[in-house]
Amino acid sequence: MTHVNTGRRRRATLAAFPTVHRLMRPVLLAALLSLASAAGAAEWQALPMVAPAPADNPTTPEKALLGKMLFFDTRLSSTGTVACASCHNVMEGGDDHRPTSMGVHGQLGGRNAPTVWNAAFLSVQFWDGRAPSLEEQAKGPIVNPSEMGMPKMELAVDRMRRIGGYLPYFRRAFGASATIDADSIARAIAAYERTLITPDSAYDRYARGDKSALSAQQRRGMQAFADVGCTACHSGPNFSGPALPQGTGFFQKFPTYTNNPYVARYRLLDDGGRATVTGKPEDQNLWRVPGLRNLVYTAPYFHNGLVQTLPEAVKVMASTQLDKQLDDAQAADIAAFLESLTGPFPAQSMPQLPPTPGDMLH
Amino acid sequence: MTHVNTGRRRRATLAAFPTVHRLMRPVLLAALLSLASAAGAAEWQALPMVAPAPADNPTTPEKALLGKMLFFDTRLSSTGTVACASCHNVMEGGDDHRPTSMGVHGQLGGRNAPTVWNAAFLSVQFWDGRAPSLEEQAKGPIVNPSEMGMPKMELAVDRMRRIGGYLPYFRRAFGASATIDADSIARAIAAYERTLITPDSAYDRYARGDKSALSAQQRRGMQAFADVGCTACHSGPNFSGPALPQGTGFFQKFPTYTNNPYVARYRLLDDGGRATVTGKPEDQNLWRVPGLRNLVYTAPYFHNGLVQTLPEAVKVMASTQLDKQLDDAQAADIAAFLESLTGPFPAQSMPQLPPTPGDMLH
Numbered sequence: 001m002t003h004v005n006t007g008r009r010r011r012a013t014l015a016a017f018p019t020v021h022r023l024m025r026p027v028l029l030a031a032l033l034s035l036a037s038a039a040g041a042a043e044w045q046a047l048p049m050v051a052p053a054p055a056d057n058p059t060t061p062e063k064a065l066l067g068k069m070l071f072f073d074t075r076l077s078s079t080g081t082v083a084c085a086s087c088h089n090v091m092e093g094g095d096d097h098r099p100t101s102m103g104v105h106g107q108l109g110g111r112n113a114p115t116v117w118n119a120a121f122l123s124v125q126f127w128d129g130r131a132p133s134l135e136e137q138a139k140g141p142i143v144n145p146s147e148m149g150m151p152k153m154e155l156a157v158d159r160m161r162r163i164g165g166y167l168p169y170f171r172r173a174f175g176a177s178a179t180i181d182a183d184s185i186a187r188a189i190a191a192y193e194r195t196l197i198t199p200d201s202a203y204d205r206y207a208r209g210d211k212s213a214l215s216a217q218q219r220r221g222m223q224a225f226a227d228v229g230c231t232a233c234h235s236g237p238n239f240s241g242p243a244l245p246q247g248t249g250f251f252q253k254f255p256t257y258t259n260n261p262y263v264a265r266y267r268l269l270d271d272g273g274r275a276t277v278t279g280k281p282e283d284q285n286l287w288r289v290p291g292l293r294n295l296v297y298t299a300p301y302f303h304n305g306l307v308q309t310l311p312e313a314v315k316v317m318a319s320t321q322l323d324k325q326l327d328d329a330q331a332a333d334i335a336a337f338l339e340s341l342t343g344p345f346p347a348q349s350m351p352q353l354p355p356t357p358g359d360m361l362h
Numbered sequence: 363m364t365h366v367n368t369g370r371r372r373r374a375t376l377a378a379f380p381t382v383h384r385l386m387r388p389v390l391l392a393a394l395l396s397l398a399s400a401a402g403a404a405e406w407q408a409l410p411m412v413a414p415a416p417a418d419n420p421t422t423p424e425k426a427l428l429g430k431m432l433f434f435d436t437r438l439s440s441t442g443t444v445a446c447a448s449c450h451n452v453m454e455g456g457d458d459h460r461p462t463s464m465g466v467h468g469q470l471g472g473r474n475a476p477t478v479w480n481a482a483f484l485s486v487q488f489w490d491g492r493a494p495s496l497e498e499q500a501k502g503p504i505v506n507p508s509e510m511g512m513p514k515m516e517l518a519v520d521r522m523r524r525i526g527g528y529l530p531y532f533r534r535a536f537g538a539s540a541t542i543d544a545d546s547i548a549r550a551i552a553a554y555e556r557t558l559i560t561p562d563s564a565y566d567r568y569a570r571g572d573k574s575a576l577s578a579q580q581r582r583g584m585q586a587f588a589d590v591g592c593t594a595c596h597s598g599p600n601f602s603g604p605a606l607p608q609g610t611g612f613f614q615k616f617p618t619y620t621n622n623p624y625v626a627r628y629r630l631l632d633d634g635g636r637a638t639v640t641g642k643p644e645d646q647n648l649w650r651v652p653g654l655r656n657l658v659y660t661a662p663y664f665h666n667g668l669v670q671t672l673p674e675a676v677k678v679m680a681s682t683q684l685d686k687q688l689d690d691a692q693a694a695d696i697a698a699f700l701e702s703l704t705g706p707f708p709a710q711s712m713p714q715l716p717p718t719p720g721d722m723l724h
Contacts, residue, residue, distance in 0.1 A: 072453055074451070074458075075459070079464055079468070080458065080459060081458070089715075091434055092714070093717060096436075096443070097442060098442055099723070102441055102442075105467075105468035106443075106466065106468040107468075297717040299718065300720050301720070307720075308720035308721045345714055349709060349710070350452070350709075350712050353451075353454040355658050356455075356459040356659070358662050358663070359670045361461070361662075362459070
């Protein structure tokens with residue numbers, strides 16, 4: 001997988017001007033620079049009202065409904081107790097409010113569950129960017145031994161096949177000759193996740209022209225967010241970087257500056273990030289840039305969930321990424337701005353799941 | 363807690379004629395016999411469209427909404443991973459499709475999770491009837507070490523207090539001076555549970571006069587259900603026994619007859635039932651009579667979840683409770699009738715839960 005690494009940060013720019021990873025192919029480079037430049041022209045962008053979808057998996061109501069059913073179905077886990085929704089609680093912040101997640105048999109995961117809200121707008125999925133799409137991401141946790149714990153994806157598929165009530169939903173979603181398989185399960189879940197967006201926050205209303213949507217403190221924080229340089233990486237409508245071709249990761253090194261107390265306090269060098277996937281030394285401590293929406297709901301913060309409050313998270317980022325030490329007032333202003341990126345979450349009906357055969361044991 | 367034990371079974375009667383436990387007070391006896399007689403007059407009763415509620419906890423939309431939020435809130439568990447809904451999945455059959463439940467840290471419970479659908483119509487709560495009301499039941503799993511695992515109820519209350527977004531909901535439900543405490547939490551959850559009823563099954567439509575609602579096999583099974591004697595205990599609109607004063611348990615011995623292969627095969631004498639609560643020898647193997655609705659969803663069956671199919675469950679009950687050995691056709695007919703007691707489940711909106719403070723650690 002290709003990826004972008006901006007390397008050093010530049011001050012006070014709303015655009016992301018990524019320097020390009022040395023392995024980047026020239027054709028992609030041209031596309032990226034053009035996109036980055038286009039992103040620079042727009043300043044504060046509202047979230048689109050509809051999430052983009054790949055050409056081979058357009059979002060339809062039938063597919064999103066099936067995806068919602070599967071997203072809440074604990075039978076996709078070995079014990080029948082853990083669903084996608086267990087760690088990505090869409091009745092709240094789309095995560096699980098734990099430092100790291102807890103899967104089957106009470107096992108602990110190694111990283112903080114990222115929110116599923118607006119994941120459709122991320123460049124790639126997982127903290128280390130190891131999945132290029134929501135479709136590929138959806139297959140991961142099912143077979144992760146400390147998440148949903150299925151020994152093989154085929155066993156999860158077999159469960160869904162044996163639940164007789166599912167087939168009509170797959171056929172409505174994918175056509176009369178559709179089969180239940182790993183791809184159709186993943187595509188339905190991804191289609192549902194593309195409906196999990198929050199385009200009507202106070203920030204979005206401001207960006208669309210309602211200048212009264214933000215408080216004076218939030219507008220101060222917004223300016224500080226740009227002036228301090230946060231927008232060098234947290235750009236675009238999802239604050240997760242520039243628009244890139246689907247599957248192209250927008251990665252950054254974290255921490256960049258280590259001459260501060262935070263690196264040790266929050267163990268920021270303990271996890272190799274992207275290097276744990278690629279094994280490449282140049283990927284050490286590279287991370288996919290996360291979005292910044294709905295942070296009110298997603299504490300504790302960062303890949304290890306060790307930072308508990310938003311003002312502290314702001315100070316850590318300014319210090320480790322921009323070598324700037326913010327005072328309490330500056331951090332509070334930026335946190336107030338970030339709070340304006342909150343919800344509302346769309347109203348959802350509860351899915352109804354088909355019954356389990358009595359001899360399907362967990 | 364008082365309870366009723368019919369002791370021996372009588373054949374072919376639609377009414378329950380409980381012989382009364384020797385500790386039963388005379389005043390209650392008179393009331394019970396009158397009720398049992400009244401139940402005998404009506405034959406096949408549809409479920410009421412509204413569940414009864416105690417005078418001190420009337421069901422209101424505001425209370426039911428708060429109760430739904432709490433019912434789905436995993437923060438009531440020690441790890442932040444288990445909610446009421448985890449073992450009582452109202453997106454499906456109101457239980458967890460496991461032989462016995464799995465709580466925090468993957469611990470196994472000792473009994474099959476009873477469905478929450480129509481629990482409002484049960485005489486008392488839990489398999490052993492140890493809670494006289496839904497309100498008292500709601501407090502149990504929160505502090506059960508192998509369920510939600512809170513060391514003390516006060517810690518769960520403290521969590522709900524620290525989630526600032528909850529207080530307005532408690533005030534709307536219980537008045538402007540309401541506080542968040544164990545009782546208000548339990549009363550809200552109970553109020554929500556009283557909305558979880560399924561009064562529009564094919565059986566109910568039949569009982570209300572639509573004689574075409576049941577198939578020929580289902581009507582055959584209905585007659586067999588009465589003729590074999592199942593209605594001696596499984597009477598009333600919920601098939602869980604006669605209407606009794608709130609908190610009065612309708613208990614039966616199970617197994618009654620032990621001269622059959624099922625007792626050993628399904629380990630029916632391994633759990634002392636009500637005696638595990640009271641310690642009284644006369645309560646050995648007494649159980650609160652469960653309802654029979656939505657069995658299509660609630661496999662595997664019985665208090666230990668060891669019986670996987672509905673026809674087998676019918677055969678086991680006929681043999682152990684009525685000393686009758688049903689053939690496959692009879693069991694299939696009765697199972698077909700019981701399937702007519704299925705849903706539909708009411709449409710529900712998904713609750714939205716208030717955010718977690720970043721320093722609330724699990």
